[in-house]
Amino acid sequence: MALKPATNPDVEAATIELTIDGRAITAKDGVSLYDVVSGTGKIVPAMCYHYxxxxxxxxxxxLVMVEGKKAPVRSCTAKATAGMVVRTEGDDLFQARKKAVEKHLSVHPLDCPVCDADGHCELQDMAFLHQVTNLANAKQKLIPEDTRSLVLDFNMNRCIACGECINICKDVLMIDALQFAKKGGFTQVVAKGDQPLACEFCGDCLAVCPVGAITNKYSKYRYKPWQLKKTTTTCNYCGDGCQMIVETKDREVVRVTSPLSWKNKWGDRSETAKG
Incomplete structure (x- = not known):
């Protein structure tokens, strides 16, 4: 399946000019402001974004500041418009982003030492980047782990409800096997109908999860990500030629992951936003 950034307009859009951090930028009208900012080489933190x-x-x-707006706006859902003046840096934005991290961590288990995502967890990275140290008011959700699937385990205590697993399953793979459900007072990711997950087990939901809420039951608690050698190869299941990453320890295959993982989640922005 050929992938393209979702904010590409279906029809040719007009080229507009806007200002980002004092620099004049040309872009396509109506694309995600996040795409435009990323296209300039600036890095704006994001956990629920995938290209x-x-x-x-x-x-x-x-979050960014847009001239004329009193509060920071979420750049991923904001659309670029002509004449827009945008600021991506400043102490006010740093503090606003820090509060967002603290909100996620307030109900997130601090089980990093035993989490499969330790060392490549976006929430962990964001906490470090924004110097989050005060978690005195953190409360655990205490949701039982869902181990009904044949391959994947779902730990909703770690879930930040970013929706990436649901969106990639529905909008990219067009399988639509996952959904949000309100259970125990929390929004959780479950298989459709809250049944044991029965799908193709392509693993892309696991690959895009930013926090280790979805894990492979056959490889978790065995090795840390940095202990594994990663080799890119091609799946031979069909003729599509999809790329995959084989992760090994010594001569043992530990797990197979997808190039759609969070490290590649921003994709190729070059043709998305520029005019």
Missing amino acids: TFDPFGSCGMC
Whole structure:
């Protein structure tokens, strides 16, 4: 399946000019402001963004200031318009993003030492980047782990409800096997109908999860990510030629992951936003 950034307009859009941090930028009218900012080389934090589907806007990290707006706006869901004046840096934005991280961590288990995502967890990175140290008011959700699937385990205590797993399954793979459900007072990711997950087990939901809420039951608690050698190869299941990453320890295959993982979640922005 050929992937393209979801904010590409279906028809040729007009080229506009806007200002980002004092620099005049040309872009396509109506694309995600986050795409435009990223296209300039600036890095705006984001956890629920993935280039393969439409922006979801749930994590509250990609905040920028837009002239004429009193409060920071989420750049992923904001659309670029002509004459827009945008600021991506400043102590006010740093503090606003820090509050978003603290909100996520307030109900997130601090089980990093035993989490499969330790060392490549976006929430962990965001906490470090924004110097989050005060978690005195953190409360655990205490949701039982869902181990009904044949391959994947779902730990909703770690979930930040970013929606990436649901969106990639529905909008990119067009399988639509996952959904949000309100259970125990919390929004959780479950298989459709809250049944044991029964799908193709392509693993892309696991690959895009930014926090280790979805894990492979056959490889978790065995090795840390940095202990594994990663080799890119091609799946031979069919003729599509999809790329995959084989992760090994010594001569043992530990797990197979997808190039759609969070490290590649921004994709190729070069043709998305520029005019």
